Each structure stands twice: as structure tokens, then as C-alpha cells.
Amino acid sequence: MSVVIHAVLISGLYALVAAGFTMVYSVGRLLNLAYGTYIMLTAYAYWVITQQLGLPTGVGFIIAIAVGIGLALATYRGIVRRFLHDPTAVFVSTLILAIVLQSVMVLMIGDLPRNVLPVITGTILVAGITVSKNILVAMVLSWVTIVSLLVFVTRTHIGRAIRATSMDMEGALISGVNPETMRLITWLWSGALAGVAGVFFGTFTHLTPYMWVFPLVISFAIVIIGGVGSIAGALIAAYIIGFAETTTTMMIDARLRGAVAFAVMIAIIVLRPQGLFGREI
Amino acid sequence: MIRSLRWWLIFIAVMCTLPLFLSSGVLRFLAFANFVAIWAMSWDILSGYTGYVSFGHPFLIGIAGYATAILTHEFGFPLYGSMVLGVLAGVGAGMAFFFPALRVRGPYFALVTLALMDMAQRLVIAIRPDITGGTRGITGLPIVVSGATPSFYMSLGVMFAIAIGLWFVARSDIGTLLRAIHMDEDVVRTEGFSTLKYKLLAFLFSAAVASIGGVLYTHYLGTISPAGIFGIDMLFMILIAALIGGQNSIIGPIIGAYFIISLLQVSRPFLPGEERWLLYGAIALGVYFFRPTGFYGIATDIGSWYRERRRRKQYG
Numbered sequence: 001m002s003v004v005i006h007a008v009l010i011s012g013l014y015a016l017v018a019a020g021f022t023m024v025y026s027v028g029r030l031l032n033l034a035y036g037t038y039i040m041l042t043a044y045a046y047w048v049i050t051q052q053l054g055l056p057t058g059v060g061f062i063i064a065i066a067v068g069i070g071l072a073l074a075t076y077r078g079i080v081r082r083f084l085h086d087p088t089a090v091f092v093s094t095l096i097l098a099i100v101l102q103s104v105m106v107l108m109i110g111d112l113p114r115n116v117l118p119v120i121t122g123t124i125l126v127a128g129i130t131v132s133k134n135i136l137v138a139m140v141l142s143w144v145t146i147v148s149l150l151v152f153v154t155r156t157h158i159g160r161a162i163r164a165t166s167m168d169m170e171g172a173l174i175s176g177v178n179p180e181t182m183r184l185i186t187w188l189w190s191g192a193l194a195g196v197a198g199v200f201f202g203t204f205t206h207l208t209p210y211m212w213v214f215p216l217v218i219s220f221a222i223v224i225i226g227g228v229g230s231i232a233g234a235l236i237a238a239y240i241i242g243f244a245e246t247t248t249t250m251m252i253d254a255r256l257r258g259a260v261a262f263a264v265m266i267a268i269i270v271l272r273p274q275g276l277f278g279r280e281i
Numbered sequence: 282m283i284r285s286l287r288w289w290l291i292f293i294a295v296m297c298t299l300p301l302f303l304s305s306g307v308l309r310f311l312a313f314a315n316f317v318a319i320w321a322m323s324w325d326i327l328s329g330y331t332g333y334v335s336f337g338h339p340f341l342i343g344i345a346g347y348a349t350a351i352l353t354h355e356f357g358f359p360l361y362g363s364m365v366l367g368v369l370a371g372v373g374a375g376m377a378f379f380f381p382a383l384r385v386r387g388p389y390f391a392l393v394t395l396a397l398m399d400m401a402q403r404l405v406i407a408i409r410p411d412i413t414g415g416t417r418g419i420t421g422l423p424i425v426v427s428g429a430t431p432s433f434y435m436s437l438g439v440m441f442a443i444a445i446g447l448w449f450v451a452r453s454d455i456g457t458l459l460r461a462i463h464m465d466e467d468v469v470r471t472e473g474f475s476t477l478k479y480k481l482l483a484f485l486f487s488a489a490v491a492s493i494g495g496v497l498y499t500h501y502l503g504t505i506s507p508a509g510i511f512g513i514d515m516l517f518m519i520l521i522a523a524l525i526g527g528q529n530s531i532i533g534p535i536i537g538a539y540f541i542i543s544l545l546q547v548s549r550p551f552l553p554g555e556e557r558w559l560l561y562g563a564i565a566l567g568v569y570f571f572r573p574t575g576f577y578g579i580a581t582d583i584g585s586w587y588r589e590r591r592r593r594k595q596y597g
Contacts, residue, residue: 031388082570088332091388092524093569095336101516107556181585189508213513224389259404262396267383269393273385 002129003250004243009131011242012139014218015235018203019145020221021191022234028186029166029228031087034096036216037101038194040209042068043202044109047116057119065195070278072191076183083139096213105209119199138200146226146235152189152230159241164185221265226273237276240264289445293325296437307546312429312501314542315436318445319494321522321534326447327487329528330456331480332463333383337394337518340378341488342495343510345371347405348408349496350419350505355412360423364496371492372485379488383480395516402511418506425500432501439497440535444491448531450486459483460529517558521565527577536576 042064050060077095083089089250113274125131127233153159164172165182172179201215221251226233245260268275301309320338328334346521349367352358368596382393397488413419450456458479461469469476499505509515518541541561545557548557572578 031392086573087388089569089573091391092334092520093566094518096521096524096562096565096569099513100559102513102568103556103558103562107559111573195353210513213395213399217392218400220392221396224392259400262400265396266378266393269385269389270381273389 003246005126005129005131007243007246009135010204010246012142013135013200013204014222014237014242015146016142017137017215018195018219018222018234018238019149020190022223023186023190024229026228026231028183029079031091032075033091033216034098034101035219036212037098038071038191039198039201039215040212041071041101042195042198043116043207044105046199046202047207051117058092061199064199065192068195068198069188069191072187072194076187085261102209102212105166110264111209112239113208116202116207118203134203140150141196146231150231156183157167166217218261221261224265224275225268229275232275233275233277284403285441293441300430300433308429308433310542310546312433312436313540315440316494316498317542318440318535318538320444320491321517321538322444322447322531323487323490323494324519324523325528325531325534327483329409329523330459331462331543333480334391335394336391337379337398338491339511339515340398341375341491343373343375343401346491346499346505346510348415350499351412352424353423355417360500364500367496368489368492371495372488376487379484383484386479398511398516402507405507416507418504420499420504422503424503425497428580442534444531447486450554453532455479492557521561524565525568527573527575530577533575
């Protein structure tokens with residue numbers, strides 16, 4: 001039972017982490033490898049605001065989201081926009097950016113691991129198991145985020161225009177959609193979601209400038225397993241990974257974290273490259 | 282063929298005379314540059330040519346290095362035998378883990394390889410630390426050649442052997458096909474070529490070269506540690522050497538490797554630590570923005586501009 005509850009909670013966290021990545025990769029079809037560093041930097045921003053400056057958590061949240069948005073828009077405007085025709089160049093240059101951001105953080109803050117206090121303290125009993133309220137909030141938030149993302153992308157005019165741009169640029173142009181605006185909106189959302197995810201992710205691990213690889217790998221695995229282009233698929237994939245991982249880490253060895261997500265991803269790539277719910281690549 | 286080989290010969294001759302003028306400290310870092318050049322070329326023949334970007338070359342290097350380190354240290358294998366087995370282990374591990382992702386198009390390959398590298402670093406520390414030495418790694422391994430000058434010549438010789446080998450491969454029909462895969466894989470398939478076969482071939486070349494470099498590097502240093510070989514710094518060095526030097530050229534990565542290792546050495550007094558990655562990242566992004574073909578591309582552009590000017594002068 002405790003496995004199930006922990007799995008459900010950790011899956012929610014993963015879904016939250018992957019949401020922003022899904023936005024740019026699944027909807028905008030651009031692979032942003034600097035996404036992991038947004039998580040890292042927003043977590044640091046929250047830590048600095050709330051624990052170094054002692055400001056309230058609300059301010060920390062707003063600053064974290066602002067940092068995420070700023071980073072995402074700067075990445076898009078500064079780097080990605082030049083390489084829109086060349087997907088390889090996008091992910092090579094964003095990886096270089098990720099490493100540059102990592103070294104900036106090492107220089108500014110150092111690589112000592114830091115602990116972020118939970119956003120909401122206290123525990124609650126769920127089916128006889130004590131669970132921290134913090135992760136519960138993260139899970140609820142992940143549901144809210146994913147569902148609102150789904151509604152935004154499929155039901156609103158802007159969301160449909162964004163999808164149209166990624167499907168058929170010329171068709172979208174003819175219909176009066178400005179692709180540049182659509183991409184900006186996509187990246188803005190991605191940055192904001194990274195901000196929310198960064199705060200919660202930060203409270204569950206140690207902050208180091210090198211922590212960005214794990215959220216990146218998890219996000220990518222989630223998109224691959226769920227299927228590129230499917231937001232609901234991403235949510236289901238997050239639960240598949242969460243359950244697989246919690247079972248192995250609790251039953252076999254805690255250090256296998258991450259390896260499981262990876263193994264599932266490899267299996268999916270080999271057996272079903274378009275993912276569980278994705279369109280044909 | 283001979284005309285273009287001429288430049289190789291001049292380059293080799295110059296490099297061979299270097300130990301006469303340089304101190305052993307400088308030779309040591311040039312030997313390291315040779316290793317980086319080997320890995321960057323290995324990256325180039327796969328990723329630069331076919332466009333299947335690998336972020337996991339440290340994985341291949343590390344598996345080969347760890348295999349030979351464990352075989353010699355724990356099981357007392359003879360040095361050369363275990364080096365061969367190490368290369369086989371690197372290629373085998375690459376085949377088992379990288380190859381599935383090569384079948385699928387898009388950025389999957391890059392991410393799978395990146396994940397593998399990260400995983401390898403953590404698993405080496407976690408699983409059987411009594412054999413792998415955990416975080417500290419293994420020290421006191423047998424050394425291929427000792428002394429700065431012999432090490433330099435050893436690394437230089439291997440580097441040139443690999444460079445010329447890969448250069449011939451790249452100039453052959455195989456190289457042309459790999460470039461074509463980069464441009465449009467569907468067209469290559471429509472022409473009746475098995476792109477999977479050629480990607481596999483490029484991968485085998487790449488993995489073998491990376492593993493040879495890894496095995497020699499391990500027995501050049503005499504130590505191996507997870508942070509030193511699977512780290513993201515290693516990946517970054519290889520990637521930047523290939524990108525700054527010019528991918529898709531075999532020669533470019535050598536230029537890039539020498540450039541960044543020299544810069545590393547020159548800047549060490551001023552930039553002792555993490556700052557240098559900032560500097561390299563900035564340079565790499567700058568060069569990549571300005572000309573994605575790198576220094577080699579810039580050099581060939583200048584060369585063709587010069588020849589064009591001379592031709593114009595001659596014929597008025």
C-alpha cells in the first residue's frame with residue numbers, strides 16, 4: 001500500500017516536471033535541452049528568495065516563475081529562433097547553453113548541496129500512511145496543470161493555433177496565424193511551468209548546479225513513453241514511470257532511481273517508437 | 282589523393298619534431314589533446330556525418346576504460362590482452378544500448394545516449410564498489426609507456442593512424458552515403474540503400490575509435506574514476522572540440538581539440554575552475570552562430586576565396 005501511495009505522489013511530481021517540456025517538445029516540436037537548467041535555476045531562485053532573504057513563499061513562487069519565463073524567452077529569442085530550420089542545431093546549442101548556465105551557477109553559488117524547505121510543512125495521514133502535505137500539493141498541482149494545459153491546447157483558439165503552427169506552418173500562415181507569436185506563447189508557458197515545477201522539485205532533492213540532468217531525462221522519457229504530441233499520454237506515462245520506479249527502488253535498490261525510467265524508455269523506443277498514445281513520427 | 286595527403290605528411294612531420302622544443306609539461310597536455318582529438322573524430326564520423334548526435338561518447342570511452350582497468354587490476358589480465366577486451370566491451374555495450382535508438386529518427390539517439398552516460402556514472406559508483414573502486418575509482422593500473430615524450434608519440438601515432446583511417450572512410454562512398462543520410466534519409470532509402478546498415482557501420486567505426494581512445498587513455502593515466510570519465514565535462518570537451526573545429530570533416534575535430542586544450546592550458550592561471558566552461562560555451566555558441574561548420578569551414582572558405590581570387594587575377 002505504501003508503495004502505491006508513494007508511487008502516485010512521485011508520479012505527480014514527475015508529471016509536473018515534464019509539463020513544461022511537453023509544451024515545447026510535444027506541441028512546438030522543438031527539443032530544448034536547457035529545460036533541466038530552468039528547473040535548477042528556478043529552484044535556486046526560490047531558495048534564495050525564501051531562505052536567504054527570508055521573504056514569504058508567495059514571493060518566492062512569483063520570482064521563480066518569472067525567472068523561468070525570462071530564461072525560456074531568452075533561450076528562444078537568443079538562440080532557438082536562429083536555428084528553427086535545423087532541429088539538430090537547436091538541441092546542440094541548448095545543451096551548450098545548459099552547461100554554460102550550470103557553470104554560471106557554480107561560479108555564483110558554488111556546488112555545495114543545498115536543502116530547500118518544503119513549501120507547505122506538515123504531514124497528513126492517507127490510508128494509514130503519513131504523507132507530507134508538500135508532495136500532496138505537488139501532485140494536485142500537476143493534475144491541475146496538465147488538465148489546464150490540455151484544455152488550453154485543444155479548446156482555446158490560441159492553443160489550436162499553436163498546434164496548427166507545429167503541424168503545418170504554411171496552412172497556419174494562410175489562416176492568419178502568426179507563428180512567431182505562437183512560439184513565444186509556447187515558450188512563455190514552458191518557462192512558467194518550469195518555475196512551478198522547479199520549486200517543488202527542489203524541495204525533494206538537494207540543490208546542486210548539476211541537478212538538471214535528472215529532470216531533463218525524466219521529462220524526455222515521459223514524452224517518449226506517452227507519445228510525442230499527446231499531453232494526456234504524458235500524464236499516463238508519468239504514472240507508468242513513477243510506479244515502475246517506486247517499485248524497483250523500494251523492493252530492489254534505491255540507487256536504481258532513473259535507471260528504470262530509462263529502461264522503460266528504451267523498451268518503448270524499440271517496440272513502439274511513436275509512444276503509447278502518440279501520432280506516427 | 283597524394284596532393285591531399287601532402288598536408289597530412291607536413292602536419293605529421295611538424296608534430297613529430299615538437300618534443301625537441303617543448304617542455305614535458307606542455308607535451309603532457311598535448312598528449313591529452315591527442316586523446317580528445319581521437320574522441321572528437323570518433324564523434325564526428327557518427328554524429329557529424331549522419332546527423333545522429335551522440336551525447337554519450339563518454340559512456341563508450343568509460344565502459345572500455347573500466348573494462349580494461351578491472352580486468353588488469355582485479356583479474357590480473359596481461360595489459361595488451363585486456364586492452365583488446367576493453368575495446369570489445371566498449372563496442373559491445375554501445376551495440377547493446379545505443380543501437381536501438383539509432384533505428385528511430387529524430388533526437389531520440391541524443392537523449393538516449395545522454396541518459397546512458399548519466400546512468401553509467403551513477404551505476405559505476407553504486408554497483409560493486411569493491412570492483413569499480415566507487416567514487417574514487419581505480420588507481421595503480423599498468424601503464425603503456427612512461428615518460429612525457431614516449432606518451433606524446435604514442436598518443437600522436439594512434440591519433441594519426443585513426444585520423445588517416447577515418448579520413449579514407451569519409452572520402453569513400455561510405456562517407457558520401459553518411460552525408461546523404463544527414464541530408465535526407467528517405468531519399469537514400471528510396472535509392473535502395475539500407476540506411477540502417479550504413480548507420481551501423483558509422484556507429485561501429487565511432488564506437489571502436491572511442492573505445493581505443495578510452496583504453497589507451499586509461500593506461501596512459503594509470504587511473505580511472507567515474508567523475509573523470511563519465512562526467513559531463515568530458516562530453517562537453519568532445520562536443521566542443523568537434524563543433525568549434527568543424528564537424529563533418531575529420532580534420533576539424535583535431536583542430537578543435539588542439540584549440541580547446543591549448544586554451545585550457547593558457548587560461549589555467551587566470552581561470553582555474555568552472556569559469557573555463559563558461560568561456561568554452563561562449564566560444565562554441567559564438568562559432569556555431571557565426572559558422573556552423575567551425576574553424577575548418579572558415580579555413581576552407583578562406584582557401585576557396587583565395588584560389589578564386591588567384592584564378593581571377595590569372596585570367597583577368
